[in-house]
Amino acid sequence: MDIANKVKGIIADSIEVEITKIEEDTAIGDFPKWDSMGQIIIISALEKEFDFKFDPEVIMDLEDVGDMIEAVEEHVSE
């Protein structure tokens, strides 16, 4: 599975929606469960799955699914 789909799957699981509803421009606040708690759950799940820690400067920029995919890809390719 490519990284983009894996990230989408993790986000979908974290906020308890179908993966088909997750697009690259799906953003914070689009689903009731994607609130501040949801955001923390997603970030922790991504950090755990891909085994790295986001830089605090980067965390603030994670506003939508596309941002998250990009940030993970950067780390994985390092």
Place this chain on the structure above:
Amino acid sequence: MNFVSLEENIFNFSIHSPNKIALIDKKKAVSYKELYQSIWSTKLFLESEYGLQKGDAVIVAANKNLNFVFAYFAIHLIGAKVIPLDEQIQEERLAYIIKKTKPKLIIGLDNNYNVKSFDFDVIRDLELVDFPNKIEFPKDFQEADILFTTGTTGNPKGVILTHGNLAASAHNINTFIGNTANDVELLALPISHSFGLGRIKCVLSTGGTIVLLGSIVNMKRMFRTFEEQAITGFGMVPASWQYIQKMSGDRLKDFADNLNYIELGSAYMSPEEKQVLIKLFPNTRICMHYGLTEASRSTFMEFHSDINYLNSIGKASPNVEICIKDDLGNIMKPGDEGEICVKGKHVTIGYLANENEDAFFDEYFRTGDIGSIDTDGFIHLKGRLKEIINVGGKKLSPIEVESKIHEFDAELEAACVGVKDPDGILGEVVKAFIVKNNSINNFEAINDFLKSKLDSYKVPVDYEWVIEIPKTKSGKIQRQKLL
């Protein structure tokens, strides 16, 4: 203090400073004059289209938008009662509240119970009319709001607040915090609870400006708003502060010079965390309250001036009396532990349907919290009589979760308690203790079931098998013994 309703206060600002900005929602700014025109237009619409009258009850989805604010005050001007409910309210809870309150109208929420309803857009599209220069304002003892809180039995309990209660709360809070008409406050708290809803009333009744923000989840947007609107006041629960720190480190301190006040409340915050805020915001009044829906903001502390008492919940708020009583209602000596009891004009007149058993000792409201007062008047919170769990400021009764576990499998015996959040964000989270039997050998199915039935903050984060649930002789669960 003489009674002046919030509606009259806001009316006065609409006359004396009509062009001052009262509310900002996204790109739209509303002046005090426009605010009252909108309130008045909404009032006329609700009367003519829906025949709303004095004494009626209206459920309003607590959606943080301008139209909510217009509807809220319009309903009060009619003499009707507002029942603000979380938009994400569960079907079962909504059904219960509709049954209990028999609303004439629901704004902003769909329902299947034959109650007339419409969406907020209808208010947005109303044509503005001028308001008369003489208005009949709500009276002191008239019922204004019914707020639903977590009852100890698992069913929500309706707390009745009069216009006198609301005016007294706003006055007490503003006196302590020191809000002025020059303040611009960012409101990111939910307004289905007393804390967030109270902030709107506090700011508007001092002639200040309130900026509505959906939530703090999008940190970049939040900081942008701080900058663009030159925010001078901010309210948050300890879990929001945890989130802000996790997401952005100390960045909030960039705005420290401009921040006159921060109000905190709704959950525990450790003295160490308070020290962090003191250092980051050396010139900001950092005010933390302790309060309940029934007795909003009963105590206050200011971190800088009360730096030697950071382990307390502060002193009684202005115009509020607090004492510690034993189970017979006798006042106890300083230092002795008993039930924290509150008296003041802000205290509820009681619950819906007179469910007031054990709620009061004469004029004192019984908080159900255990604590003591020291000789300097600082109050120390020790625990709870009522076994309510506080997840990041959202409260729930363990009975609600236990009854759902029972619904999953009637054979299962369970007890839930609040335990320290292992991630350190929410303060407390739910843990379920379940008696092991032959029908079930893992928690997964239970957890899936609970996820589908409960708000996510109510779902246990931890489970443990036990041999038996500790109980009193009369069969009452002793949850404290599981801790």
